[in-house]
Amino acid sequence: MILVTGGLGMIGAHTARALVDLGHEVVITGHRRTDVPSFLAGKVAVETLDVTDRDEFLALGKRYAITDIVHLAGSIPGDDPVAYFRTDLTGLLNALDAARAWGVRRFAVASSIGNYIGRPEIPWHEGLALPDADLPLLIIAFKKAVEPLTVHSLQDTGIQPILLRIGSTWGPLMDPESPFNPMPPYVSAILRGDKPPPLYADDGGDFCYAPDSGRAIALLTTTETLRHRIYNVSSGRPATNRELVEAVQANIPGLDLDLLPGRQSGPGEDPYLDITRLTEDTGFTPDFDPAKAVADYISWRTDNAR
Structure with a gap:
């Protein structure tokens, strides 16, 4: 056990x-x-x-x-x-x-x-x-x-x-108002009927x-x-707020969501994790890309508080 x-x-x-x-x-x-x-x-x-x-x-x-x-x-x-x-x-x-x-x-x-x-x-x-x-x-x-x-x-x-x-990491069971990831509070606002504050389109990183x-x-x-x-x-790839917000719009049509241009801290690249070692030793590959993850999370949160 x-x-x-x-x-x-x-x-x-x-x-x-x-x-x-x-x-x-x-x-x-x-x-x-x-x-x-x-x-x-x-x-x-x-x-x-x-x-x-x-x-x-x-x-x-x-x-x-x-x-x-x-x-x-x-x-x-x-x-x-x-x-x-x-x-x-x-x-x-x-x-x-x-x-x-x-x-x-x-x-x-x-x-x-x-x-x-x-x-x-x-x-x-x-x-x-x-x-x-x-x-x-x-x-x-x-x-x-x-x-x-x-x-x-x-x-x-x-x-x-x-x-x-x-x-x-983010997803089902995360604090819906978590300060550590923008997506749970972003989706929470939408499910309440509020317009979430705009995110910087190119901010992101590990996902x-x-x-x-x-x-x-x-x-x-x-x-x-x-x-x-x-x-x-991790997933071995970065994700941007643009990808995540576009996925939200694809799953909840008719939303008027704003994105701010660029990155909050200016030009550059956000870090993410290499998972070559994990993949080679266990055969792991992620099942969820940003679009699939957002769709699954919205479906979960429709029936669950967190």
């Missing part, structure tokens, strides 16, 4: 769905959220778990024969960075403790596209040395620290660490739809042999 912590979040739920589709038994954990999405109902075991509670975390191993862990649980930073780091570091260390106690085969953990911030090369690939750069968000700072902590914690255990540098992200992580968890421990998780 495969454990997915944070399995009621956007990426976790889609990872669990992909694992089930691949024929695996899955147990997912949630803490603050308890609602199970329709596409997982009756297909996975669900446990309410605060990952910072070590005893409760380890107790999962008494109820399930867990063979692999995908650790995606995380919190949202507040005003106190130390409190945030303490919470998510405690959860990570408890997950690593569990992995060692249970002798799992593979431990996959969420890292971030933000690790590459400061590299001028585009696209970003796993062979790039990570720069010493100012990072815009506490979440990115923590994800950058996750990688060496995980590798050293599992050294000489026989457990294979897989570091998931997850790209700009991955949540079902594709989940399937990539599922393949990295279950593929028999992996040659690396660091993998970019």
Whole structure:
């Protein structure tokens, strides 16, 4: 059985769905959220778990024969960075403790596209040395620290660490007013009957739809042999706001939507992730281009609040 912590979040739920589709038994954990999405109902075991509670975390191993862990649980930073780091570091260390106690085969953990911030090369690939750069968000700072902590914690255990540098993922279950991706709030405004504020046509960059992200992580968890421990998780292509807005108009005819010319920050190119390593080792190719992703998301949001 495969454990997915944070399995009621956007990426976790889609990872669990992909694992089930691949024929695996899955147990997912949630803490603050308890609602199970329709596409997982009756297909996975669900446990309410605060990952910072070590005893409760380890107790999962008494109820399930867990063979692999995908650790995606995380919190949202507040005003106190130390409190945030303490919470998510405690959860990570408890997950690593569990992995060692249970002798799992593979431990996959969420890292971030933000690790590459400061590299001028585009696209970003796993062979790039990570720069010493100012990072815009506490979440990115923590994800950058996750990688060496995980590798050293599992050294000489026989457990294979897989570091998931997850790209700009969006889709069903994302916060509909998320500040991290323009499309959920854009679609939310339209579904409310409002006109969304105009986006810059050529802004964009890395693009991955949540079902594709989940399937990539599922393949990295279950593929028999992996040659690396660091993998970019994304679609391997950039997308622009122009493409996404045109897809919205194609799915909801008659909308009067505005686009601002160019890029907000001026001429240039937005970064995106190279997924050659992911494709070569797992056979992954994305199912969703921007047009298909927008169509699927609008259909989902018609019947779902997030």
